[in-house]
Amino acid sequence: MTSTETRHDVLLTVNGVPHRLNLPARRLLSDCLRHDLKLTGTHVGCEHGVCGACTVLIDGKPTRSCLVLAVALDGQEITTVEGLTNPDGSLGCVQQALLECHGLQCGFCTPGFMTTIEAGLKQQPAPTDDEAREMVAGNLCRCTGYQNIVGAVHRAAELKRDSR
Amino acid sequence: MSTQLFGEKVPRVEDQRFLRGQGRYVDDVLVDTPSATLHAAVLRSPHAHARILDIDVSDVIDMDGVHLVWTHEDLAGAMAEPLPLLIPHPALTHGRTQYTLAKDTVNYVGEAVAFVVADDRYLAEDALGRISVSYEPLPAVVGIESARAAENLVHDDVPGNVAARMEQNVGDAPTAIDAAPHVLELDLSIERSAAMPLEGRGTVARWDHDTSRLQVWTSTQASTGVRAAVAAKLELDLGQVDVICPDTGGGFGVKINHPWPEDLLVTRAAQVTGQAVKFTEDRREHFISAAHERAQEHHIRVGFDDQGRVQGLDVEFWHDNGAYTPYGLIVPIITSTQLLGPYKPANYRVRFDSLYTNTVIVTPYRGAGRPQGCFAMERTIDAIAAHLGLDRTAVRAANLIQPDEFPYDQGLIFQDGRPLIYDSGDYPAMLEKIRKLIGWDEFEQFKAEAEAEGRRVGIGLGCYVEGTGVGPYEGAHVHVETSGKVKVATGLTTQGQGHQTAFAQVVADTLDVPMEDVEVVTGDTRRMSYSVGTFASRAAVMSGSAMHLAALRAKEKALRLAADALEADEADLKMVDGSVQVKGSPSNSIALGTLAVLSNPLRYAFDKASQAATQFSVGDQDKPPVDEDDEPGLEGRDFYSPNRSTFASGMHAAIVETDPETAEIKILRYAIVHDCGRMINPMIVEGQIHGGMAQGIGGALYERMAYDDSGQLLNASFMDFLMPYVTEIPGEIDVDHLETPSPLNPLGIKGAGEAGVIPVSAAIAAAVENAEGFSITSMPISPAELYDLRQRHAEHTSTTSARPPKQDGSGEESA
Numbered sequence: 001m002t003s004t005e006t007r008h009d010v011l012l013t014v015n016g017v018p019h020r021l022n023l024p025a026r027r028l029l030s031d032c033l034r035h036d037l038k039l040t041g042t043h044v045g046c047e048h049g050v051c052g053a054c055t056v057l058i059d060g061k062p063t064r065s066c067l068v069l070a071v072a073l074d075g076q077e078i079t080t081v082e083g084l085t086n087p088d089g090s091l092g093c094v095q096q097a098l099l100e101c102h103g104l105q106c107g108f109c110t111p112g113f114m115t116t117i118e119a120g121l122k123q124q125p126a127p128t129d130d131e132a133r134e135m136v137a138g139n140l141c142r143c144t145g146y147q148n149i150v151g152a153v154h155r156a157a158e159l160k161r162d163s164r
Numbered sequence: 165m166s167t168q169l170f171g172e173k174v175p176r177v178e179d180q181r182f183l184r185g186q187g188r189y190v191d192d193v194l195v196d197t198p199s200a201t202l203h204a205a206v207l208r209s210p211h212a213h214a215r216i217l218d219i220d221v222s223d224v225i226d227m228d229g230v231h232l233v234w235t236h237e238d239l240a241g242a243m244a245e246p247l248p249l250l251i252p253h254p255a256l257t258h259g260r261t262q263y264t265l266a267k268d269t270v271n272y273v274g275e276a277v278a279f280v281v282a283d284d285r286y287l288a289e290d291a292l293g294r295i296s297v298s299y300e301p302l303p304a305v306v307g308i309e310s311a312r313a314a315e316n317l318v319h320d321d322v323p324g325n326v327a328a329r330m331e332q333n334v335g336d337a338p339t340a341i342d343a344a345p346h347v348l349e350l351d352l353s354i355e356r357s358a359a360m361p362l363e364g365r366g367t368v369a370r371w372d373h374d375t376s377r378l379q380v381w382t383s384t385q386a387s388t389g390v391r392a393a394v395a396a397k398l399e400l401d402l403g404q405v406d407v408i409c410p411d412t413g414g415g416f417g418v419k420i421n422h423p424w425p426e427d428l429l430v431t432r433a434a435q436v437t438g439q440a441v442k443f444t445e446d447r448r449e450h451f452i453s454a455a456h457e458r459a460q461e462h463h464i465r466v467g468f469d470d471q472g473r474v475q476g477l478d479v480e481f482w483h484d485n486g487a488y489t490p491y492g493l494i495v496p497i498i499t500s501t502q503l504l505g506p507y508k509p510a511n512y513r514v515r516f517d518s519l520y521t522n523t524v525i526v527t528p529y530r531g532a533g534r535p536q537g538c539f540a541m542e543r544t545i546d547a548i549a550a551h552l553g554l555d556r557t558a559v560r561a562a563n564l565i566q567p568d569e570f571p572y573d574q575g576l577i578f579q580d581g582r583p584l585i586y587d588s589g590d591y592p593a594m595l596e597k598i599r600k601l602i603g604w605d606e607f608e609q610f611k612a613e614a615e616a617e618g619r620r621v622g623i624g625l626g627c628y629v630e631g632t633g634v635g636p637y638e639g640a641h642v643h644v645e646t647s648g649k650v651k652v653a654t655g656l657t658t659q660g661q662g663h664q665t666a667f668a669q670v671v672a673d674t675l676d677v678p679m680e681d682v683e684v685v686t687g688d689t690r691r692m693s694y695s696v697g698t699f700a701s702r703a704a705v706m707s708g709s710a711m712h713l714a715a716l717r718a719k720e721k722a723l724r725l726a727a728d729a730l731e732a733d734e735a736d737l738k739m740v741d742g743s744v745q746v747k748g749s750p751s752n753s754i755a756l757g758t759l760a761v762l763s764n765p766l767r768y769a770f771d772k773a774s775q776a777a778t779q780f781s782v783g784d785q786d787k788p789p790v791d792e793d794d795e796p797g798l799e800g801r802d803f804y805s806p807n808r809s810t811f812a813s814g815m816h817a818a819i820v821e822t823d824p825e826t827a828e829i830k831i832l833r834y835a836i837v838h839d840c841g842r843m844i845n846p847m848i849v850e851g852q853i854h855g856g857m858a859q860g861i862g863g864a865l866y867e868r869m870a871y872d873d874s875g876q877l878l879n880a881s882f883m884d885f886l887m888p889y890v891t892e893i894p895g896e897i898d899v900d901h902l903e904t905p906s907p908l909n910p911l912g913i914k915g916a917g918e919a920g921v922i923p924v925s926a927a928i929a930a931a932v933e934n935a936e937g938f939s940i941t942s943m944p945i946s947p948a949e950l951y952d953l954r955q956r957h958a959e960h961t962s963t964t965s966a967r968p969p970k971q972d973g974s975g976e977e978s979a
Contacts, residue, residue, distance in 0.1 A: 004228065026286060035284075040192035041185015043413065045362040046447040050882035053362055081185035095183040099175060102847050105855065106660025107182030108189065108362045108413025129895065137891050140882065142362050142414050143660050145854030145920075146890040147897060 010074040014039065015083030025071050030054045032070035033080060041081035041111050045140070052139030055112035056080050062119045081111035084118060093163060094118050097156035098149070105143035113139050117153055126157055169669040169679055170911070173847035176665040177679075178411075187411040190366035190383040191444045201368075202231055204430055204443040205288035207278035207295050208453060209270035212304035212522035212875020213318070216268055216297060219278060223294040229283040230291050231437050234429065236267040242397045243428060250389075250421070251492030255330040258322045259489045260520070264397075264425045270299070271318055271487035272523050273875055274452030276425045281433045281441055304522040304875035308461050308482045311519035318487060318520035327489050328518040332500060334575035335511030340476030344467025348551055352543050353942045354536045354925065356459035356484065356869040357862070359529040360887060361659070363413020364445035365454060367427050369434035380407045380431055385420040386697030387657050387687040393423035394431050402693075409687030415659035416859070417529040418455050420699045421491055451880035456869055457495060457529035459484035462540045472548045472559035474509040479540065483518045484526065491527040493518055497579045498528075498631075503537030504574055505629050506591040506813060507545075507563040512575075522875045528699065530859060531921040538628045539943060542926035546624075546933070556625060556930070557599055564591040579700075580634045582808040588904045589629070589813050594837050598625065601835040601898050602817035610819075620822045621832065624930025626923025627815045632840070632915025633705025633908075637805035639694050640707060640714035642671060644722070644798040646773050648742055648757030650675060650682045652714075654707040655695020657687030661917060662848045663703055667711045669844055670911070674715035675722075676739040677756065694803070701812065701915025704844060709804035709909040717800030725759045725798070760798040765789035810906040812914040814838040816857070816923045820931040827951040829865060829932060831894045839902040841914035849916045850899055856920020857897060862888045863921065864928040865944055 005024040012019050014037060021036060030047075033039045033056070042065055045053035049064040056065045057079035084092040091099065094114045104110040113136055120127070120135035127135060132153035133146075141149060181187050194201045221233045236244065247261040266277045278295050282288035303316040310316070311325040318325055341347055367382040378400060384390050384407075391407040394400070412419070426443045433441045445454070462481040468474050483496040500514040549559040565572045567590045574584040599605065607623045614621045643651045652671050658664070668682040675682075685691050686707075687698075696706075719739060726744035727734045730752060737744050745753035761777045769775040790796055819833040836853055843849045866886035870878040879885045905912030929940040932950065938957040942949075 024286075034191075035195060038195055039185070040189075040195055041187075043189070043363070044191075045413075046882045048447065048881055048883065051362060081183075085184055091180075091183060099179045099183060102176070102851050104179060104182055104660075105662070105851055106361070106363070106412060106414040107178070107187050108660075110182055111185055114183070133890050133895070137889050140362065140887055140889060142360060142416065142859070142887065143855045144851060145856075145858035145897075146893050147854045148851065150890060150895075 008071045010071050012070065012073055012076065012078055014078045015080060021070070023070050025069060027070045028066055029068040029070045029073060030065040033065060039080050039082055043108050043111055045109065050140070051109065052116065053109045053112040055115045055139065057115050057119055060119060062116045079115065081114055084114055093159035094156045097152040097159055101148045101152040101155050103144060103148040103152035109139060109141045113141065113149060117156055121157055121160055125160065127153060168673055170673050170844055171842065172845065174665055174669055174679065174845055176662045177668060178662065178664045189363060189411045189413055190368060190381050193368045193381045193410060194440050194442065201440040201442055202281045202283065202437060203285040203288050204279060204281050204426070204433065204441055205285060205292050206276050206426060206449070207292045208449070209266065209273055209275040209277050211270055211299050211301050212273050212306065213302040214270050214299035215302060216266060216270065216277070217300055218298045220296040221278065224280065224291045227291055227294070229287040231281045232433060233291065233295070234265060234279045235277065236263060236265040239264060242399055243432060247423065247425070247490055248393060249492065250490055251494060253328070253493045256328045256489060256493055258327045259492070260319055260322065260327070261490045262488045264428050273877060274524060276453065279429045281437065304873070306521055306523060306871050306873055306875045308459065308484050308519060311484065311521050312482060318522055322520060325520040326517050327485055327520055328493050330493065330497070330500070331513070331515040332576050333513050337476040337478045337511040337513035340511035341465055341467030341478055344475045345469055346551060347465065347467045348547050350464045350544060350547055351462070351941060352464065352540050353461040354458050354539055355944060356456050357529065357867045358456045358869065359416035359418035361414030361416055361418065364447065364450040365419065365424060365426065366444045367430045368440060368442040369431040370440040371435040371438060373438060376404055378405045378431055378435065380405065381410050382407060382427060383412045383419055384409050384422055385415045385657055385659065385699055386422055387689055388655055388693065388695040389697055390422045390427055391689050394427060397423065397428045398432060398435065407689045409657035412657065412659040415698070417457070417532060417699065418527065419659065420697060421455055421527040447882065448880050451885065452524060452877055454524070455527040456486065456524050457526050457532070458536060458863065460499065460536045462536070464540060464544050466544050466548065468548050470552065471562045472552050472554055473562050474507065476511040477509040479503060479514045481516045483516055484521050485518045486521060486523050486525040488525050489518070490525060494579050495526060495528055495533040498533035499537040501574070501576045501578050501584050502534045502629065502631060503541050505538060505541050506565055506589070506627050507541065508565050508572070523871055530856065530918045532700070532918065534628060534630060534918070534922045535860070535863060535925055538626060538923045539926045539929065542626050542923065543929065543941065546930050557595060557604060560625070560627060561592065561595060564595065566592065578631055578809060580809060584631070585808060586629060586811040587906050587908050589811060589839060590902060590904050591813060594813065594815050594839060594902055597837045597900055597902065598815040598817050598835060601837060601900050602819065602833060604817070607819065618824065620824055620935045621819060622931040622933065622935025623817065623819050624927045624934055625815065625817050626926030626930065628922040629811050629813045630701065630915070630919055630922060631809040632701035632812050633806065634700045634702055634809045635805055636696060637803050638696060638706035638710045639692060639801065639803040640710035641692055642714045642718045642800040644718060644756050644760045646757050646760045648681060648755055650677055652682060652711065653685045653688065653691035654710060655687065655689070655692035656698045656703055656707050659698065661703060661852070662845065663707070666704060666844045666848060667707060670708050670711045671715045674712050675719055677742045681742065701917040701919065703917070704913050705810060705909055705915050706804055708844060708913055709911055710802060712910050713802035713804055714800040717802050718798060721763065721798055721800065722756060722759050725762055726754050729754050729759070729762060756798070763798040764796040804909065806908050810841065810908045810914045812840045812916065812919055814919050814923065816927045818927045818931045820928060820935060822932060822935045822950065827947040827954065829945070829947065829950065831861070834894045835898040837900045837902060838919060839904055840916040840919065841906045842903055842912040843901070844913065852916050853899055853920040854897060856918060857924060858888055858893050860921040860924025861893060863944060864925040865946070866892065868944055
């Protein structure tokens, strides 16, 4: 980055870990996560907020990280796919459900689906089939045809209920 | 013997890293060393057709953080020559390829004009904005009609915009049609679409001055192809270039083309700057500078008897190949041959023109010409049924190749230059299955009930045969380490198909080792330097077979070593769960890892296991430590190279409802019967079918490249190019399988990757036609287009005679 660009101090808490960063204003959150914090689990599929691959949770709310400037998030909490794994290293419920249901192929869109489902199940812990489809209706997948992703939403809900 | 894994729904081993966000895709490579990595961006032509008068880069040269800026003038030697024409064909009389960076003219919006490398992508894009190019716009050729009219030419030296003209004949179709009791003519078209993987293209390269070696990571379907192309263009020895295909976010065909201009520019820039250089394509770039497919117009003349048996089929079609032909004629050749599907017309003639337009290049997209061919053939069969007033399944049944007719020679030359001979299949059984699965016989009643409620519903069918597993070959290398772990490599690449799982299943079965001890690497030229690539539904057939053969070699050697070690006859030995055992004497066994130790006579011991392998401990004193016809190590390497392709098949059926007011098209039910021979992992196969079908629905109802007359792509974003979300895909898809093994490979497998997409447009067009009562001849079809068709059809019927509109009529009799 050149010295001519004005930089800003920000504090981002990502997956519970605070990071003090000095960033140019135009740095997208997606680029900040991937390039500054090396959290490459968040993928960029379209850079215009349509595909949902880059979805992360900002203070628990699913958000397209390619449409947000990192400097605008000073003091906020961000959860990425890397933060969905249990503290003991085992797969979280949503991750486990996608594994069991073969809900992924190339894995590129998967992180965005998982953060979306993670947030969705907080709102609707026992979704109907229509609700499960609605939950993932803003994310594009080019591999799976979605059948097994919808199945994974139900399975994740089950796993979450069982783990309580 | 442990449980056989072949045929089991084994969970995928690659998922662990993908689910944890630990996949390593090309844009993730070297992210840990950001200061050492530079970033590239490409200035692209804003004109579809123009002469470049001047390029001024003076404002960029002194920019902070910019390391280099190149135009065509900065390239030399092979880099300054046009890109390779990958698949030359004798019929491709006027093949043309683009330059790495445009020289003198540009021929599509998106063609690479200048290249910048900077500290980061933001700065590289800033720099692009400061490059000034003056163009003299030329008239653009957009669409097949404009290409055929040839009032303007894409390339001055290509008359009529015709890159190639090709014809194949079986028997004498024109004469047979003239002699047939019934004749129909149809015009059928399919629009441009694209593979559109969620990860675009990307390449990272690092040049090592100390060893004079180039390391390349690229999101490709053919790493050995990229290696050869980069070596040729950079004028390096093949042995100086390593190409690795990391985790890849989908390909669906578009990543088979190579080298992309960026592959060459990035690798050269890495050499020149001495730093790693990365190019990551953005979505708009993918729309305007990767590749598209599908656009074709077909004219069909068919002669048939009273039972609907095709006596002569004459097909002429026009293929839009875009501005250049790097991938040759593969797509139209596939259409021209695979159009026949499961049928056996007595006489067949096919002719096509492959035409230049000032649009993005055309290379195979999942299905690769088959969706168009299937659409043309299935629409024709439906038209025959409508004309004769016969059930559409009855006309299909009358034309099907029968199970006792295999191997069936269609009398044509296929895309691989080999005869189009179907190896196996059972199409009548498949037709029966799909009829039951969709409820064909019950549909008339459902339709009557729906119509009584003012609803419009329709049913349609699409049948296809897909040549899969084309040659020339793939190989595999199996290495049993002294730990007993089995390291396996094949050269073709993976874009999400689960190869690490499927191939591990094959190897684990052949060697009888636990699946978790098998680790598969794909697409790394350091591990397997001979390979062709991942396309044409060939990975399971080609590399799966090679895996089996290579593992058999390792097994032979393990048994030979074990016979010595156990002082037993090889015939009395068997592999059991990671060791070799004397039959009937389980305690008399030796672990594969120990055999690996024994296979490599050592001078130096470095651990306990290797102590057992030093020359003082091993071997017959009267023989050399490594026999003349042997080599050290417990390894197996082999290649699978079939005589010709193996032919998978399938049938799809759709029930749709069309809204009488809004003309919205809704899929009520969808059923699939699929035959890819023996399935290695049915879970993976079903996933492939689901995904293919979803892409097919995109192609049938939503996806099209909207070019305006000046060659601007108006919908180059996911906002406007409508890929299906979950809301566009039916909630339930019924899938049934038939498994007719291929006799051509040791595992009896056929390819499954592309199948799901092939007949979707055909089936949905048929269903919409059945619901509406007038012909559907062009896909995709939007609600607006269906609405217009209704209007036109209403006008047509009100201005013609009082004759009631013909139900399901899709063509006019011309004889």
